[in-house]
Amino acid sequence: MVGLNKNILRTILIISYIMIVALIISGISGLFSYLNTGADRSSMLHTEIQKVEQYAPKLIWEPLKNEGRPMDNENLNALQNDYLDAWYVKQVAYKTNKTAGIKDYYTDSARENLYAFIALNKTENTTIEATTLSHNPTLEFFSEDGQLAVVTDRDVVEYKRVFKAEQLVLETTETSTYKMVFLLEDGFWRIRHLVKESSKPYLPETAKIKTDSLIIKGINYYPKATPWNMFGDAFAKDTIANDFKIIKNAGLNSVRIFVQYDDFGKANVNPKKLEKLKQTLDAAEENGLKVVITLFDFYGDYSIMNWTLNQRHAETIVSTFKDHNALIAWDIKNEPNLDFDSRGKDMVIAWLDNMIDLVKSIDKVHPVTIGWSNTQSAPILKDKVDIVSFHYYEGLSELDEAIKTMKKEIPNKPLVLQEFGMSSYNGFWKPLGSNVEDQANYHKKIQEIIAANKLQFMSWTLYDFVDVPKAVVGSRPWRRNTQKHFGFIDKNGVKKASFKYITN
Template sequence: MKGINRNILRSVLVLSYIALIVFILFGISSLYSYLNTGADRSSMLRTEIKKIDQYLPQLEWASLKNEGRVMDDQTLYAIQNDYLDAWYVKHVAFKTNTLTGINDYYTKTARKNIIKFIKQNNDKNISIEGTTLRHHPTLDFFSEDGKLAVITDKDVVEYKRIYQDETIVLENTEKSTFKIILLLEDGLWRIRHIIKEESVDNKNNFKPASINFNEIRGINYYPQDSPWDMFGDKYDTSIIEKDFKIIKNSGLNSIRIFVPYEDFGKAHVKPGKLNKLNQVLDLAQSENLKVVVTLFDFFGDYSVLNWTLNQHHASAIVYALKDHKALLGWDIKNEPNLDFESRGKTNVIAWLDNMIDLVKSVDSIHPVTIGWSNTQSTSILKDKVDIVSFHYYEDLEKLDTAIKTMRIEIPNKPLVLQEFGISSYSGLWKPFGSSDEDQANYHKKIQEIIALNKLQFMSWTLYDFNEIPTDVVGRLPWRKKAQEHFGFINKNGEKKPAFEYISKE
């Protein structure tokens, strides 16, 4: 019995010893991995930047005619990546007044000026929110040892917003040229020296787009079974084609559609979604309908550091459609003034201003507008847009006066009543709502006002919808039910009395 107990004890001790050795080895291995991870640049800002997700300014290299060593594509790509990363970390540094990432992208000599600048800003409680939007670099020199490069970056478009004590004191967009020397150190192309050579007129002198479409008589369009999700799983060209025939036969000549920012892939527009968008314009063209494309639907982040991502998104869509015969124009954003309170009026307007420039730089032919939610906001950026668009869901008795006021404030731009309508819902959740007859009387009256003022228009909307997404009007049933019944055609596919007044013709 004692022998058995001794053997059991011996076995327990051996197993405990083995377990202890395994535990120690595991601990050493974990510590080694931790120390290596800490030293690995993949855990540092350099690779956390992920420009593919955070920073995508427009960049176009000039043809390579540099002095010195012949440049290869791989090295040029590495220089480009590190150069843009250097801009990005500097934007972050000036916004936060910290030096995170600066060591990775600037040599010791170049860091001195940045450190001095940040210290001065900290002392004065100044911060700078900025980004660059366009770069046009030329490689001037590449050394024979492959460790030094000199570039000239022409016409860099840089936006800055300067705060002191958390109050904006200056907002500016400027175009400048920079001379940059980069050194290859520890596998990184670091900026050794940067000189701002010149500044040029920072105004974008875009000519007004040519508007060849004399009168807009249109409607805002979603398929009945996929409102606010036109390009989703229920996308069906046969349904859209049928609807476009109804619109054309009603006497209308145009539609307004919406491109949701996230659904289309944000900065990296999904080819499948873009193909669907092209198909919609093809179907419109077959019915001789013109299309206003509204960008950035379901979008509300106007952060300056994200502007390059937004521009990447818009550029892809505008470039793909700019030569389409059905395209009437670009609506930069639907009702952006509703974001003034939550996102900051200055932020929203600055974003719109720069986005107009971006769209016009890609497509100088088609007009640009903004879909303001009311008449009071229409004078904002009136000199930048080609068409002034407004929405009206208020008292019709005040519409005529509002139109006359806008024509005094904005005498030289076409006005488009881009959204209007009334719900015909009257039921459990809104017992004192409007009837089908009330809706018909509303459209009869507003068409009289439109005709009297020779106003262009796009009504809301073709169909009553079976279901409204919560993202649109929230969860309150009386709001959702009312929103379901703005259409000229009911849920059974029958034309409502208001259909008689869908067009003023």
């Protein structure tokens, strides 16, 4: 019995020894791993402000001719990433009046001023919503030991909204120049010193775009089988080209198509989607049609912190297709006024205003418009757009007067009735709806009004649709079925009575 107890005790001691050694080895391994992963900032931050494609202003470095040590691309990219992160966390801090993340991008001395400013704003119940839209940095100096860099950032375009007790008190767009000193600490570039050297109101470039020869007689287009999913897996250029041939033979000269922000990849536009859009424009050109491209369809987040991502999306599409022969105009956003109540009218208009500036800075030839959902909103930003576009689904008896009112308020811009139409659905879910004869009479009458007022137009739409996504009109069957029957051609490919009045 004594020998047995000794064996049990010996076994326990051996097992304990092994466990202690394992724990020591594990601890040393973890410490070694931690010391060798200093470049992974996400494991160091104890904040929720880790940058994951949240901030992407346009940034163009001046050619490197700095004093001191030459800087390689790896170091330059690291400096750039930390610099933009520093802007991002500062803007989040100014919006929330919280200091989370500041210490990760600013040294002790630099963050004191930021903390004091945030504390003052919090005391005075002031918040700032801001973003930078473009940067033009120059590397002035890079130290021989690789630990210090001096940068001048010129023509930084900053948009700001200042709120006092949640009331907007200031809205401004400025162009500023900043001088900064960076220190390399723990493998990351932190701002040691930052001075705003100059600032002035931002004045965007304005180019006079000719619209005298612009005559739009067109239609809004989706393929019959894939409405609101034109560039999805079922994309077929042959189908689109055949539809474009029908449109051209009907006497129309243009189509309006839609680019959805999420579908195209947001800030990082999907090259496959760009190729499908190119094929669509090619098909239009082959059939003698012009194209209005509507950007940001089904997008409703106008928050300032997302502006740089939105602008990179638009920049990619506009720069890719601005020279395509089929392009006739850019439509910034489809029916943005429907977001006024939920997102704030001032915020929506500010987003549109800045997006117009971006598009015009890239494409100085093609006109820009906004697809307002009604005549009342049409005068908004009338001095910024080149064409005033409006939609109309109300009673025709009021249309003529509404046009006359718009012409008084907007005397020097072309007017385009960009969407109009009537459903021919009067089935089970809407027994008192309109029929195909009502639809034909509607189009006959509205084309008479269009001709009398010398309006340009784009009707809704070529086909009755096989299905309408619930995301478009909801799940209520009377709404979905009504939306399916706006076409001039039914789902079997037969022209309806309204097709006779597809143009005047």
